[in-house]
Amino acid sequence: MRKIIHIDMDCFFAAVEMRDNPALKHVPLAIGGSRQSRGVISTCNYPARSYGVRSAMPTGQALKLCPHLTLLHGNMDKYKLASKQIRAIFNRYTEQVEPLSLDEAYLDVSDCKLFNGSATRIAEDIRRSILLETGLTASAGVAPNKFLAKIASDENKPDGLYVITPDKVAEFVKNLQLIKLPGVGAKTAERLSHLGLHNCIDIGNAPLSLLVKHFGALADSLLKRSQGIDERPVCSNEQRKSLGVERTLDHDLLQYTQCVETLSQLLPQLQRRLEQYSSTAAGRLTPIQKVAVKLKFSDFRQTTVEKQGQPLQLDKLLPLLDEAWQRREQQGVRLIGLQIGFKTSALQQLALPF
Template structure:
């Protein structure tokens, strides 16, 4: 039995490298803001944010790079953003416009492959391993996609090309905005060795600080640690860190997968004190949740929940059955219900929904026109 297990583990590792895939990760640049600037060229060169009004506890959903130069970022209260940049132009989100642009982009993706895994309205993985366009060159396919998005949709998109999803996602963020980074199989080891751990998806500010305490700043530092050490230090996440530090990621692009839930969360640079401030954060999360739900298509809701983590790392979740129309007040109510359980400042808030899905035991059915797409379950907003 032990021999069989060892054989499977070895074969799995070898198999990952015996058949290298061609993965493209596409990520629109400042998506909401880019669509707004496309429709109103007079905004170009000026600091622009899309989000809620400052006098209504609104938050920034996204902003352009001119605004980011002032330190403005997503999930920041709009009032704080206005203090940093009094000239900031704050626009109300227009979800229909963003959905239309996303559908056009999705159509461009589909010209090259059916293996498309959306992560949100403006981000997706593409597996072009079997694509014959441009003699199968993933780099040229990515170049064509970026040019077609610019010409037909009127916005820019950054892309990363690599042998797996982990590296492709890192690469797409390497040369933003409007960039293309290619990591060939021959360059994987060199690229990963110099990669800062903060570039690894799932390593936020808190995790990066924990790693720094153990002298881990890059993937090269991770490589000198054994798998057992990483599991002791970082729990189950240690498995991923061990593989990522070696450029290994065996996950496939999954275009069709039924989701049971979708949620977003953020860990704050400074702990939140007071329920009103926490509600402001929920407002920003709700905007991001709406954005991601647009990428899922029509679904029937069966529940909603709020997750809180305190400054001393205690955690609680309020989960309620719900099949109506989603609104901000619903999640604010769940937050108020959960708040008395914490009795301290918050370091993390998450909100999410559960979907009605087919269950074999009771043979419940779902609407026949639903299409499911793979999305990240949780996502830091920063």
């Protein structure tokens, strides 16, 4: 039985700014792009969230909800330094650390002998060490697997700890909303709801044929996660899975040729990033598997078209752009993105969510 901890820093970028400037602690604060550049909110503190401000929200919308919002562009070097300090703390407890981003990670502490092997006490000590050494708070979830640990870390936010012991798994997942399962986004949740499936217990009572008919390969994941099953190991290999660039446009693009021009400007940026990554040890061992073009439309719908084995050349990308453009439903384009996906090892393929 594994002992997995998921550590999630509380409003990380905003927390770093509040630590460095205590005057910001009790005012609504967000890190993100400006309204003029049609930026989006990267993260915000809890006073801002009380007004309805959320990550990934357009800055203009956030300022409508909270006109007195303090908006900072942020300092990525400062956030990376804090993340490095936190990562060093993790490594004192286990080598099995899987970073998900600068502010969250999985830790497998199954073999850790500290505190008589108690994952709960280890998680408490990690949170204490982070606060003492960085001045930042972290929330933690402790569970027998990654899926449950990640959900648990959100149960007592901010600055909280939630533990799901093996004997409590069945009871915990029974009434868990399906939208919290990996691979279940808003659209899938809506389709599940139309079939009368809202919580994990509903999946267990549903005919397998119904799940397969409507959700195909996702049916297997729904069945496993609804029972609290997740065999994915914590993967400490930091091989990158993707690399991308994107641009939020000053004005919606209404002509296809304008999208082509923007894509042609993004391509050299992605090529430079790829060259930098390819110069690293991990990059030299990571071949490109697929290329994708992403468009976000005026109504905030977004679509991605990808193709395997595609060269990173403009003439090869245009068919992908054209297909995405056809999905706009007469809307303008507010964001264009370009991404490559790397071929990962067999172990990492197994570690991906279903």
